[in-house]
Amino acid sequence: MILGAPLGAAAAQSLGSRGVPGQGVIPGVPGALPGFPLLTQSQTPAQQAVTAPAGTPAVQPPPVFDQRSLADIPGQQRGTERIGSPTQAEGGPSLVAPLGDQARISGPATAVFGASLFTGGQQSSSDAPNPNYILAPGDRVSVRAWGAVDSELVGQIDPAGNLFLPNIGPVQVAGVRVGDLQSVIEGEVRKVYTSQVQVYATVLSTQRIGVFVTGFVRSPGRYAGTASDSILDFLVRAGGIDPGRGSFREIALNRGGRTVTNIDLYRFLLQGNLPTIRMQEGDTIVVGRQRAMVGADGAVRNNYLFESAGRTALTGREIVELARPLPAATNAVLRGVRNAQPFSRYLTIAELAQLTLQDQDTVTFVADVAARTIRVTVEGSRLYPSVLVADRDTTFCQILDHIAVERGLANTEGVFILRPSLAVQQKRTIDEALDRLERQLFTAPAPTTSVAEARSAEASLITQYISRARRVQPEGRIVAMSAAGTCMPLRLENGDIIVIPELSSTVLVQGEVTFPQAVIWRPGMTMGDFLEAAGGLTPRGSRSTLMIRRPSGQAILNPSQEPRPGDELVALPYLDPKVWLFGRDLITALFQVALAARVFINN
Numbered sequence: 001m002i003l004g005a006p007l008g009a010a011a012a013q014s015l016g017s018r019g020v021p022g023q024g025v026i027p028g029v030p031g032a033l034p035g036f037p038l039l040t041q042s043q044t045p046a047q048q049a050v051t052a053p054a055g056t057p058a059v060q061p062p063p064v065f066d067q068r069s070l071a072d073i074p075g076q077q078r079g080t081e082r083i084g085s086p087t088q089a090e091g092g093p094s095l096v097a098p099l100g101d102q103a104r105i106s107g108p109a110t111a112v113f114g115a116s117l118f119t120g121g122q123q124s125s126s127d128a129p130n131p132n133y134i135l136a137p138g139d140r141v142s143v144r145a146w147g148a149v150d151s152e153l154v155g156q157i158d159p160a161g162n163l164f165l166p167n168i169g170p171v172q173v174a175g176v177r178v179g180d181l182q183s184v185i186e187g188e189v190r191k192v193y194t195s196q197v198q199v200y201a202t203v204l205s206t207q208r209i210g211v212f213v214t215g216f217v218r219s220p221g222r223y224a225g226t227a228s229d230s231i232l233d234f235l236v237r238a239g240g241i242d243p244g245r246g247s248f249r250e251i252a253l254n255r256g257g258r259t260v261t262n263i264d265l266y267r268f269l270l271q272g273n274l275p276t277i278r279m280q281e282g283d284t285i286v287v288g289r290q291r292a293m294v295g296a297d298g299a300v301r302n303n304y305l306f307e308s309a310g311r312t313a314l315t316g317r318e319i320v321e322l323a324r325p326l327p328a329a330t331n332a333v334l335r336g337v338r339n340a341q342p343f344s345r346y347l348t349i350a351e352l353a354q355l356t357l358q359d360q361d362t363v364t365f366v367a368d369v370a371a372r373t374i375r376v377t378v379e380g381s382r383l384y385p386s387v388l389v390a391d392r393d394t395t396f397c398q399i400l401d402h403i404a405v406e407r408g409l410a411n412t413e414g415v416f417i418l419r420p421s422l423a424v425q426q427k428r429t430i431d432e433a434l435d436r437l438e439r440q441l442f443t444a445p446a447p448t449t450s451v452a453e454a455r456s457a458e459a460s461l462i463t464q465y466i467s468r469a470r471r472v473q474p475e476g477r478i479v480a481m482s483a484a485g486t487c488m489p490l491r492l493e494n495g496d497i498i499v500i501p502e503l504s505s506t507v508l509v510q511g512e513v514t515f516p517q518a519v520i521w522r523p524g525m526t527m528g529d530f531l532e533a534a535g536g537l538t539p540r541g542s543r544s545t546l547m548i549r550r551p552s553g554q555a556i557l558n559p560s561q562e563p564r565p566g567d568e569l570v571a572l573p574y575l576d577p578k579v580w581l582f583g584r585d586l587i588t589a590l591f592q593v594a595l596a597a598r599v600f601i602n603n
Contacts, residue, residue, distance in 0.1 A: 109295040113304035118240025131179030138207030213238035215287030216246030250288030292359035296323035336361035380500035381410035413485035414551030423476030504566035509534040511571035512541030542574035
């Protein structure tokens, strides 16, 4: 730990010069924090290659593992699965959600890719076509002329594709864009009326047609629309493709007994490509039978059921391209059925890309790489960055030399660690101790009625203490400094919090004293002086039950040394075991709670 003088003075002192074991440089991630000393990557010995007699490297066969899952092992051969929360060593793979959709449930895929196309309401056709609409027989057009000639005509394009204009004759307008209609009509009028005649042409409505929609759709039948409507419009009117039976990749448009085109909606969904087809009266849209379906879930951007493009099933490479696994995904769990038996494999993504998947398979992408670094937070009296990143094998002593503190303010002998995983274990231990106390309290036999009444009153009081004790949240403190003030060679864990307390000039006296308070430390003060400053011991207090706790969390029972600045002097209650044997268990349980959470109950 670097001790920096105020105002950035150059004088500095390292804990390594104060009896701390030698540390050296922390291996870690270079450039993790600006302004923080660069951490160099630790070097690992190079692996020696196995050489064949001919001098060429010998290829070692990979070890063979039983890749079956528990679901594949029948009957009594299956082992008993452990009940309870996993430990750190049993963490295993994890599911990662995309940054833009953190609330998404990473469960099995249930939605068919593309089914959302048909979840909206049905859109009615518009009588006003867009400028790119191509005119066809049956469309109604309005033409008006004024000036030397005043005339207005509302006509319908005949089967030959012509629009008849008086005094001009038939004008071929079928195949003309709506945006070009004005110029085409005006050009024909100018051939007869060379001047002083103005023309205005517009399309009033397009031809209404009927199209049959059949196959695997929700509501097959004949649906009305316009020639400018797309195939999607008619599929929406038919209720959409049945996601459990219909195909999104095999849609045929039949006209006059032959297939005009085949449509793959995946090209529209992924690339926006949809064939431009002019619908005609009597056309038939046929949705084919659903092909092989494969589900993708877990650490993917597209959590859907995907359909095969051909008659064969999807390949692993195709499912990777469609599902788009997140960068954190390293492995995949493949589940399905082979030969009417449950099937599962655990693969890398590269191995998955080489496989051919079958119908109804599911692929769960997971992140299954152990973190190479840990993140440690520094709190208390420190300088500079409060977050450190280092390799997983970094020890407490190694990281102290990379934490700067200000001389004269930080208590470098009282540094301790708060570990969240330890707090969870402490909470579980406290709850188990309180459970045992409750069982002993309510199951103890009473020989007489008076004893039963006395125990009932005691049980009511103890139950209140137990209820309060269950609300205590332990802090997970680890004593990381020795009695001599040097660090312990403790390996750090991800999420650890290193706390550097400030130097204090007081001693906190609490417990079974009359006036619990902080007493100013002065040289030469004895244990009795501190107790006297706090009003002396209560009737339940005794000098034989005193305890000193150091700022580092170290507890000293029956201390032979006097308290030091920053210490806590606790007078534990004394209870004669001959008077109340049951009280020993109560006091033990309650003060286990107090020591774990730094809370002392004084009533």
